[in-house]
Amino acid sequence: MFRKIIPLALLVGSLFISFAQAAEKLTVGLIATTSIEDTRKRWQPLLDDLAKSTGTEVTAAVSTNYNDILAGLKNNTIQIAWLSSKVALDAVEDGKATVFAQMVKSDGSRGYNSVLIVSNKSALTSFEQIVAKPGVFIFADGDKKSTSGHLVPAYYLFAKNKADPAKLFKKVLSGNHQANFSSILRGEADVATFNTEEMDRLKKEAPDQLDKIRVIWSSPLIPNDPIMYRKDLSPAMKTRIEDFFANYGKQKANAETLKNILNLSGFQRSNDAQLKPVADLALFSVLRENLNNPSLTDAQKQKKFDEVSARFGKLSFALEIARIK
Known part of the structure; x- marks a missing residue:
């Protein structure tokens, strides 16, 4: 009786592929728009489901610093990331990562707005009032890598009105959305950038806090944030990740998880073109x-x-x- 002989090279190659697949782990990079602990808590159920769906160990890397997540994506300590569109551009330009999905809000919308907020006790009702009194007000700007916190207002609010924040305001602070919101509540800033995503979250979780601020300017629609992965992931892993995100939310069991993240209903397949x-x-x-x-x-x-x-x-x-x- 003859036995089938398997070429050694084929056997070794097969074992190597099996080992590589088994060893492939995923770290998901997340930007903390509130606190690191809060962001991790909101995303953890989705990460647990991603681990089950892909049969892969999944961990989270959470930071309030966009550069931390971008660096992790570039040096392969992070394989999947939720980034602002501005930072996603840097990752695409570096050539290491690409967009594969886009967030979809619970109302089906694929965009949100940057806003300028003040205290509900403030006399300010428009940006024109600020322009009329240069050097009087304190401004809490967003991180320079934040799309809604900095890039969008820098163009639509300041550049289009030929206004330079450094000259217009008495002082300019810089922080994430939570820090900006808090600076308004504490009276440390007169006006701050924020966005409608965070307003939707506060409306659900802390309406009393939301009632303490007022919007005096809103931007045109900004495309919802992208989800990216590294290009060098295995084709099989890419397919499992894409299918997971594209189908997540179609089951009722996932609905609450998505709402808790950023009032989402799911994710749609996408590519780098959404960043144009x-x-x-x-x-x-x-x-x-x-x-x-x-x-x-x-x-x-x-x-x-x-x-x-x-x-x-x-x-x-x-x-x-x-x-x-």
Whole structure:
């Protein structure tokens, strides 16, 4: 009786693939818009379900610092990440990660708004009142890598009104959404950036706190945040991750988990093309900073302009290709 002989190379290759699949673990990077503990608690049920669905150990890396999550995604200590669109652009440009899903809100919307808030006791009712009194008010701005906290208001609120926050306000603070909200409640700032996602959360969980602030400006719609993974994950793992997120929320058991995260109903499949509107804003922001930089000569400004234009031209082309695909 003859036995089937398996080539040694094939056997070793098979064992290597099996070992690699078994050893593949996932760390999900999350931005803490409230506290680290609170964010971890909200996402943990989803992470547990992701582990069951993929048959893989899943852990979370939570930080209030966008750079921490971005660095983890780049150096492979993080394989999946929830990032703001602005930071996601950096990850796409680095070439290590790509967008595979987009958040969908409970009302089915795929976007949200950046807002400017004040205390409900404030006499301020419009941005024009602030512009009329330069050097009087204290402003709590968002992290510079935050889409709704900084990038969107920097363009739609300040640039379009030809206003420079550094000159307009008596003092400029910087923090995440929770810090900005708290600065208004404590009277440490007169006006702050915030967003409608956080307002929806407060409406459900702390309506008494939400009643203490008032919105005096709202931006155009911002595309909902992307979910990314590293490009070098195995094809099989990518498929399991994509299918998990695309189907999560279709079962009633997941509904409460999604609402607790950011009042979500689920996730839709997506790609890098969803970042194109934010890329245009980022380009404008960088060009404006260079143009207004007093330490640069006209020649240096022109050189910077050419470099930035070429860089974003290449990025925009890549995003457009993603849309066509």
